[in-house]
Structures are given as structure tokens and as C-alpha cells.
Amino acid sequence: MSRIGKKPVELPSGVTATLSGQTIEVKGPKATQSFTATDDVTIAIEDNAVTVTPRGKSKRARQQWGMSRTMVANMVKGVTDGFKKELEINGVGYRAQIQGNTLKLSLGYSHDVDFDVPQGVTVTCPKQTEIVIEGDDPQLVGQVAANIREWRAPEPYKGKGIKYKDEYIFRKEGKKK
The missing domain is CATH 3.90.930.12 (Ribosomal protein L6)
Known part of the structure; x- marks a missing residue:
């Protein structure tokens, strides 16, 4: 289990996230960024937080799980604080x-x-x-x-x-x- 991947990414006030397929777009006061995840993970936006879960138990799915969550967290930090x-x-x-x-x-x-x-x-x-x-x-x-x-x-x-x-x-x- 990925300790990083399990944590949801909280969206602070002023930050919005939209999901279309495997692409997530984060808009904030400083910028707009987007990230396209691989098919090994599922991204969901619920209760003002973004969660990433693996699609299966393969090694690649577990690798992409933590990495994808970190990419989303970096986008949120980048559009708010930089x-x-x-x-x-x-x-x-x-x-x-x-x-x-x-x-x-x-x-x-x-x-x-x-x-x-x-x-x-x-x-x-x-x-x-x-x-x-x-x-x-x-x-x-x-x-x-x-x-x-x-x-x-x-x-x-x-x-x-x-x-x-x-x-x-x-x-x-x-x-x-």
C-alpha cells in the first residue's frame, strides 16, 4: 500500500479542479495546470478533495498511484503558493x-x-x-x-x-x- 497515495489532496479555497477522462485540470489564483494520468490509476474529485486509487494490484499500478497523487499535490501547491x-x-x-x-x-x-x-x-x-x-x-x-x-x-x-x-x-x- 502506498502511504502517499492513500492520502487525499485537499483543495484550498480559491482552487478548482475539473476532471475529463484521465486528465485533471487545476485552476488557482496564480496559474492553471493540467496532468494526464496513466490508465493504471483512477482519479476522483469528491468533497473538495482529489483522491487517486490504483486499478489493480500490478507493480506499475502501485508505482503510478503514488506518483500521480504527488503530481496532483504539486499542481495544487503550484497554483496557490508556487x-x-x-x-x-x-x-x-x-x-x-x-x-x-x-x-x-x-x-x-x-x-x-x-x-x-x-x-x-x-x-x-x-x-x-x-x-x-x-x-x-x-x-x-x-x-x-x-x-x-x-x-x-x-x-x-x-x-x-x-x-x-x-x-x-x-x-x-x-x-x-
């Missing part, structure tokens, strides 16, 4: 600034890195060493954060680079004489 990732930039001369729909990064290369922000995500720079990525799709927010971090991942000796705000960088000791 998702957010925060990045920090450490290093002398490393900085970021937003210009229109482009994030300009100075990361010690001979040129500035221009990162085009995709649709569905907003990127802000409250300080020159902080980047905040927000959106209603957790996969897209995480992927954009990973793509930005990829330009200069933190190194273990001085900790220079782009890291997640809550990330711990394991530090190494330098060369000894």
Missing part, C-alpha cells in the same frame, strides 16, 4: 543581475554569461550575490536552478561558485608543505 529556489554566489567579483528576460552572470570567465529565462519562471536578484527563481511548476523551477548552478558549481577548497542557499559544501584541506 515554488521557489534560492541560489547564492560566492567568489571575488562573482555577481548576477537581471536585464529584461536575461540573467547576466559574471563568474570569472573572460566574458559574461547570458542566461535566457524560460517562460513560466521568474528570476529576480535581490542582491548581486543572490538569485531567486520562482514558478508554479516544481520541475521547471528546479531545472532552471540546476542550469544556472551548472555554469560555476561550488568548488571544495574555497567554496567559490553558485550554490543553493541551504546547500552544505564539504570543504577540503589544501596542500601541506
